[in-house]
Amino acid sequence: MCRVDLKKILSYEETAAAIKTLSREFPFVNEMTIGRSLCDRRILALRIGNARENMLFCASVHGNESITTPLILRFCFDFCFAAAENKTFCGIPVRDALKSRSLTVVPMANPDGCEIVRRGAVAAGEYESLVEKLCCGNTELWKANACGVDINHNFDADWCSLRKTEERRGIFGPSPGMFGGAYPGSEPETVAMISLCDIVRPCHVVALHTQGEVIYYGYGTPSEKETRMAEILAMTSGYALDTPNELSGSGGFKDWFCKKHKKPGFTLECGLGKNPLPESMLPELYLKLRETLAVAAVL
Numbered sequence: 001m002c003r004v005d006l007k008k009i010l011s012y013e014e015t016a017a018a019i020k021t022l023s024r025e026f027p028f029v030n031e032m033t034i035g036r037s038l039c040d041r042r043i044l045a046l047r048i049g050n051a052r053e054n055m056l057f058c059a060s061v062h063g064n065e066s067i068t069t070p071l072i073l074r075f076c077f078d079f080c081f082a083a084a085e086n087k088t089f090c091g092i093p094v095r096d097a098l099k100s101r102s103l104t105v106v107p108m109a110n111p112d113g114c115e116i117v118r119r120g121a122v123a124a125g126e127y128e129s130l131v132e133k134l135c136c137g138n139t140e141l142w143k144a145n146a147c148g149v150d151i152n153h154n155f156d157a158d159w160c161s162l163r164k165t166e167e168r169r170g171i172f173g174p175s176p177g178m179f180g181g182a183y184p185g186s187e188p189e190t191v192a193m194i195s196l197c198d199i200v201r202p203c204h205v206v207a208l209h210t211q212g213e214v215i216y217y218g219y220g221t222p223s224e225k226e227t228r229m230a231e232i233l234a235m236t237s238g239y240a241l242d243t244p245n246e247l248s249g250s251g252g253f254k255d256w257f258c259k260k261h262k263k264p265g266f267t268l269e270c271g272l273g274k275n276p277l278p279e280s281m282l283p284e285l286y287l288k289l290r291e292t293l294a295v296a297a298v299l
């Protein structure tokens, strides 16, 4: 069905091609451009189904976590295929589920960061020399966007206290990761996610990161509903529920969403190992998480 090989790390172009294929193959899937990255790459999203109530998945917020892009795209293909054929997926009657719930999926929220990790500093265009200088020739650790701002530190959720924590850790400016930018929402990738949520108003969001096999949920004290949902996600994945440390406990997309929209939000730290996880882990990651993704879609 899919002409793009989803068993490997995808380039930005391959990701765009997979999104196009999905929207062409399935009449209930639409492609959207939700913004443009610093290097002018389109930030793409999929809308699966038309139901007013909507949940949101996002992946590859961090450049060196781009294994989450083929992971979520493969899920999208299997989920849509089951809907088209009126079959169940992981026990879920997908076509019925889509009558009351649609999905918004951002498979590559930080395309510049992903391309920097895949191809090196040259992928950063006018920011090439900055990236070169910051990563000293090794882009494997690159999490940020093209100008060295960590998108998951750039959201307006206790951003000032996160800034102080960054400074205590010696991060005062652009960096391969963990620098929150000049002010919350300073980066186009952050703005794209904020605007998307303001438009589609998701009932909950699931952000896919790597790694650790843990699930973070809510912001501050989680609601009962949030805790219940988190427990279901933990049960299906075998992942542990966890509380983030002070460097990943605020300023992130999930944090901002929970705080601003007052709805449940989850971060799935997929897989175990050292980032970037090798693409050879994709099949086992998908097998382990497809049910969790399906449940997260319809919860």
Ligand SMILES: [Zn+2]
Pocket (backbone or CB within 6 Å): 061, 062, 065, 152, 209, 210
């Ligand atoms: Zn991450």
